Amino acid sequence: MKIQLNGQPREGITTVLDAIAAVTEARRGIAAAVNGEVVPRSEWDRPLADGDAVEVLTATQGG
Amino acid sequence: MEPHLTADAALTIADRTFGSRLILGTGGAANHAQLAEAIKASGTELVTVALRRVDPGASGSILDVIEQCGVGVLPNTAGCFTAEQAVRTARLAREAFDTDWIKLEVIGDEDTLLPDPVELLDAAETLVRDGFTVLPYTSDDPVLARRLEDAGCAAVMPLAAPIGTGLGVRNPHNLALICEHANVPVICDAGIGTASDAALAMELGCSAVLLATAVTRAADPALMAAAMRDAVSAGRAARLAGRIPKRHLAKASSAFEGMAEL
Numbered sequence: 001m002k003i004q005l006n007g008q009p010r011e012g013i014t015t016v017l018d019a020i021a022a023v024t025e026a027r028r029g030i031a032a033a034v035n036g037e038v039v040p041r042s043e044w045d046r047p048l049a050d051g052d053a054v055e056v057l058t059a060t061q062g063g
Numbered sequence: 064m065e066p067h068l069t070a071d072a073a074l075t076i077a078d079r080t081f082g083s084r085l086i087l088g089t090g091g092a093a094n095h096a097q098l099a100e101a102i103k104a105s106g107t108e109l110v111t112v113a114l115r116r117v118d119p120g121a122s123g124s125i126l127d128v129i130e131q132c133g134v135g136v137l138p139n140t141a142g143c144f145t146a147e148q149a150v151r152t153a154r155l156a157r158e159a160f161d162t163d164w165i166k167l168e169v170i171g172d173e174d175t176l177l178p179d180p181v182e183l184l185d186a187a188e189t190l191v192r193d194g195f196t197v198l199p200y201t202s203d204d205p206v207l208a209r210r211l212e213d214a215g216c217a218a219v220m221p222l223a224a225p226i227g228t229g230l231g232v233r234n235p236h237n238l239a240l241i242c243e244h245a246n247v248p249v250i251c252d253a254g255i256g257t258a259s260d261a262a263l264a265m266e267l268g269c270s271a272v273l274l275a276t277a278v279t280r281a282a283d284p285a286l287m288a289a290a291m292r293d294a295v296s297a298g299r300a301a302r303l304a305g306r307i308p309k310r311h312l313a314k315a316s317s318a319f320e321g322m323a324e325l
Contacts, residue, residue: 006116006117007116023117023119024117024119026117026124028126029124029126029159029160030117030159031114031155031156031158031159032155032158033151033155036151037151038151038154038155038158039158040158041158055116055155056116056117057114057115057116057117057155057159058114058115058117058124058126058159059112059113059114059124059125059126059136059138059159059160060112060113060114060115060118060125061089061090061091061092061098061112061113061125061279062088062089062090062111062112062113062115062139062141062275063088063089063090063091063111063113063139063141063226063227063253063273063274063275063276
């Protein structure tokens, strides 16, 4: 199964939480979206489907 | 004694009150240590952050810096060009930072970074319906400010000048008009270059000032942060004190009565 994680093709990632763990150890201050829709923290164990585009975001400096 | 300063009510936005009338944006700081110093020197109680893809190589989180400084987080939707993008970003920010406060920014083009009024109002309406406390970055158009307030925004944040330009208050008349008519706090956001710009915004009737670049890209960010703290405070005091009317001709402050015949 192939997904896009923060714009990069990735394999072997089956849940939203897997995707988060693949880019950061942090859990606080993190948000995830699948195909543009926010995934609430309570649903991070949600399985991903082939071709899903996952975004894992956090705070950065910004005005 | 500082009667006017001490008599001044705290700034209330939605359900929160703030002792400081300066909101600091964090964009542009050279590093986290410098940012922490600037935050502390500014006396701010609220700082903005943007939401971006996790950088696996990043060392330390800006959230740790903010927590260490003991200030609140105001996420923004910087970089969004459409209402849809901004609404999605706001919903992600709510998940990430556990706050329904959002600095709503929907820009029209990359050169001016001016707000897109149509998309902005659309996003504001959606987010208010969705339970957000919306603080929209807007142009200095009094009509748009009124429409945003009518849409249920908790504050309106007209620009002094385009983001990052440091040009100061380009249209003081419009800013004053917005302040005169608004029933929500008016926060001057963007375009402040130096302390006198921030003081002027407050003198015109703004409830607070939001700035980033003027501090973070100053040669000495902590010193400029302290200057901004004082400028906002002085501008507020001058506003409350009631300035004298401007006159065309001179008016002697020393009486002519009792002058000696020399």
